[in-house]
Amino acid sequence: MMHKNGVGKNNLELVPTCQDCINNGATIFRHLSDEELRDLDQVKGCTIVKRGTVLYQEGNRINGFYCVGRGIVKIFKTGVEGKEMIIRFAQSGDIFGYRSIISGENACSSAMVIEEAVLCHIPADFLLKTVNTNQAFSREIMNLACRELGDANNFITDIAQKTVRERLAEIILYLHNEFGVDADEYLKISLTREEIANMIGTATESVIRLLSEFKTDQLISLNGRKIKILDYASLKRIGNVFS
């Protein structure tokens, strides 16, 4: 189970076994039996995917879901006039695309790699079968959906009630919590100004102006796309973040 070389349909030099991913935090699979894990290792397809690759698009039927070994994927919807709205990110240990499979609907969002990723593609059948046969796994999926639903409700409230300035401050703190910082204390995740705008539902120019205002106020420092938080307390105050 712990060997590292992929075979068969997997075209990576280093294919993580599912056990590796569990160790990496993909807790969703932690209650699979050894047999189910072996089965999963057989049916999954694992690939390295470059930034910019679209994995699936809103409105299409999808025949499997993804588990992230490494890298970052953005999950987004396309609104009127083609403007995109980023719903969430998936990173190491996260799964995505499972929602449409469970609910039997078409994909309600699109997925694009924004940081080179190692992704496992797992057939819908495996999910549907295992959800029916493994009670603990079923509870994990249910749990995940319910937690995401709670997050979505919070997001709805924030986006509906907070100003762009508040949302930007909040999202910077969120990116910090979610992705952490590199050796120089810059946020690890690197987003274009437009992507930031698409997370908080505003215009690119507004993000630029507010970022530079935050910089002037010594709340953050900027280096190209890299953002470093200098003053957490003030950002929290501005973003009405209590935690």
Place this chain on the structure above:
Amino acid sequence: MMHKNGVGKNNLELVPTCQDCINNGATIFRHLSDEELRDLDQVKGCTIVKRGTVLYQEGNRINGFYCVGRGIVKIFKTGVEGKEMIIRFAQSGDIFGYRSIISGENACSSAMVIEEAVLCHIPADFLLKTVNTNQAFSREIMNLACRELGDANNFITDIAQKTVRERLAEIILYLHNEFGVDADEYLKISLTREEIANMIGTATESVIRLLSEFKTDQLISLNGRKIKILDYASLKRIGNVFS
């Protein structure tokens, strides 16, 4: 199973049996066995609840969830400055409050009756137990959470990208689809201007101004809190609703 008179802890003259509710569209319970249904009828508590009653509040632990027999309940969050954001409504056949029980979190929203309701309160234990023992029921819950998650994603995109005017047109059409109309073709659901504002994340005055603009433009007619749609096509166009 089909008798109508409640006994024991239920204090209604007419307590619906769970089978009644299933016939009413509470499909979530359709895969319970006869024994489970009898059990449910035993453990549930059923009451008539007046408009304005708060059932539970955001942040608290809850020890059960609700099933709506009749009436309407609004599910909302309280944002900064105490302004409320309506996340969704629950009506006949819907359940609510299950999310926090499944995910083991505190309630992420509050619930208040806005139209006199018949509500059954079902202990958390019943949900947790049945989800573990009845595969089909478990799938129903999972399915429900996933569909709500899809709805939430759509809502996020709309609220982030559409103007207040677009959102108002859209929400009027939504209320029509969801609650239907009475004999005079007025929307059945009756909301204050403030509640409408709290659905679309805007100020009460903005709703008032836009409603009266829609009225001037002959898109709707107004009679106190009652709204009648006169021109669906134009509302759809304004709200960028394609369906």
Place this chain on the structure above:
DNA sequence: CGGGGGCTTGAGAATTTTCAAGGTCCGTGG
């Protein structure tokens, strides 16, 4: 070294909020 994508800034326009004031409606208590 040319082109393209992304970033920045400015200025004016549009949308939306806020504050203030007054009106209506309805249920309750005197």
Place this chain on the structure above:
DNA sequence: CCACGGACCTTGAAAATTCTCAAGCCCCCG
């Protein structure tokens, strides 16, 4: 029965926020 109070609705005017359009810059990649 009527007056009163409170909640809700309406309108106006000014202010604040945010968007849009336009232009120019930078920087990296081919």
